[in-house]
Amino acid sequence: MASRETRADNVLVTVNKKPMNIPDKFTLMDLLNFMNYSKSVAVFINGKQLLQVEYEKYNLKENDNIRIIKPLGGG
């Protein structure tokens, strides 16, 4: 996982409608880990849904508009 402590936060993205600076070469899974999400979420980037298998491979890019949805179930 990429560490925020060792990289400059110089990529601007939007996460759930809020701007956020992240390091270079931050994958989606890095972002999820950083935000304390598990893999059990739905992610839409620039309106397109990613498969879970893509979470670790997808390198976030400048201006990516990321929507993370944690499914809130029953109980």
Added chain:
Amino acid sequence: MYNQFPDARILKVDLTKGEINIDKLPGEIYRLYPGGSALGLYLAMQDIKPGIDPLSPANTLVFSVSVLTGLPISGISRLNVTAKSPLTGTIGDSQAGGFFPAHLKGNGFDAIVFNGKSDKPVYLYINGDKVELRDARDIWGKVTGDSEAAIRKELNRKDVEIAQIGPGGENLVKYACIINMCNRANGRNGMGAVMGSKNLKAVVVAKGKAMKPYNSEKFLELSKSVKQRLLENESVAGLGKYGTDGDLEGFSDEGFLATRNWTSGYFPEGAQKLTGTTMYETILKERDTCFACAVRCKRVVEIPGMVDPLYGGPEYETVGTFGSYCGVTNLEYVSLANQLCNMYGLDTISCGATIAFAMECYERGVLDKEKCDGIELNFGNAEALPTLVEKIAKREGFGDLLAEGSYRAAEKLGKDSINLTVTVKKQELPVHMPQFKPAVGLVYAVNPFGADHQSSEHDPFLVMPPDSRERIRLAKIGITKGYKDNFTMDDDKVRFALDSQRYFSILDTLCLCQFVWGPAWELYGPDEMIDLCKYGIGWDTSIFELMRVGERRINMMRYFNAREGFTKEDDKLPEKIFTPLVGGPSDGVVLDRKAHERAKELYYELAGWNKETGNPTEATMRKLSLQWLLEKQELITC
């Protein structure tokens, strides 16, 4: 290899005569109703005549487990209770976990049928085939913890499991529940009041043996895989760690945590204080479990001098109803209210929701301080909660009105207060908002025993990606369409609601825990449920047969209700759901009434129900091998 389906052993207790008999249900019939809710219905519908008073001796009360109960695997120990409901007037149906279910089966019984009424308080003691009714006059009036101690002392055994009522059931509170372990509740539909009406204080079972699996080697593979499944399943692991309350703050953040009697979906002042992580970090003493279960989701909280760990801890629904519904931000008082409900035997959902209704009546001037026995019943009054729970359980003063549930209380209060109720078929809604989950809202409306959040899968899992565990499993029962958000209500969503309701109906029939076994996010999916039947008892079944079982149960319930005069007119969500929410991210949001009504019409057609009445057609009944009900001729037309 063909393996004969086992017979069910049924204990029949005539409380009027004090007679106990053991009956057998042949395997070929048991296979159609293989336990739990379906078996309870089958047995109850042999005896219950249409139009009876649910609190009269003419009601039949059935405790049932399933053909699988007692196998040594997680999520297997659930008790179903069936009777005509005094709260809804429909069929009543409720489930609880613990050790009681496994031990009931361990004593050799699949169900207990209670008929009539005892002339004095009694409890039933089951120790293998030695079954007796014992005098309960000395424990009548005691709270659950004291009753448990008294029964154990009298029997001189610690290893008994006790399902009992508290003073709430004795006093016929319409939403009284049945409690085992002092903290597991057959909560909904007022089954505790039915017990109370029969002068039946408790059912006590001696410790029984676990069932030996049919194929031990394969079964062990399935049961042992739970460890790896927990490692790989963050949803269930999180449920174990933070409890059902773990996502409460998330619901508020989204704007869909029902707040101040459903006037808002946003509770920023309280959500963080009430959520499961806060409970975990502050008052959680330990995590408790049910028979053979590795998840350990049950909360046990302790607040010295205030809350006793004997009574467990509040679940999400309880924190929601006593917390956000009432505008209360204090987790300690919510925990105390939970404890009192468990002591007195009250359903926390209906109890908290009824108090929230009274609070809104107070705020709007329908009630005043004098009518509320001097209590200033504004939203946020945490100290009012324990006072009111006790008054309700004892039917004291203002509590007597609230003991009838919010709908009947509104009928008495008048002044348009009926529009402040949040009920379906007179049962208060759980803490999942149809505005956020329209498929759940559809099931709330059409569900035979009133609004229930554990009767179908919830919309948000359809937003998960196609390669997720949730979507792969849902595809196995034919649900393949994904969504970009929760809010769409199209044809496929209706089918999702119906088919997942049938799946959950299997779970309530096989008495499987819905956190461990399910069609989406749970530890074990559809394939493993088939394996459980096969390796557990040698039942070589299929998802088709099981879905039919689930469908059969729902149709029996609907048919029961039709005999009582219920129609589609009773499948109505409360007006609050169509009234704009106030504040936060959901400000102004309503459920789309047109889409909801259209969905209901499609649901009836897909279910094989009459479009005019909303009840099962004769063909549907025959398809499901339910012609024996038609032959009883208790309903002229479907």
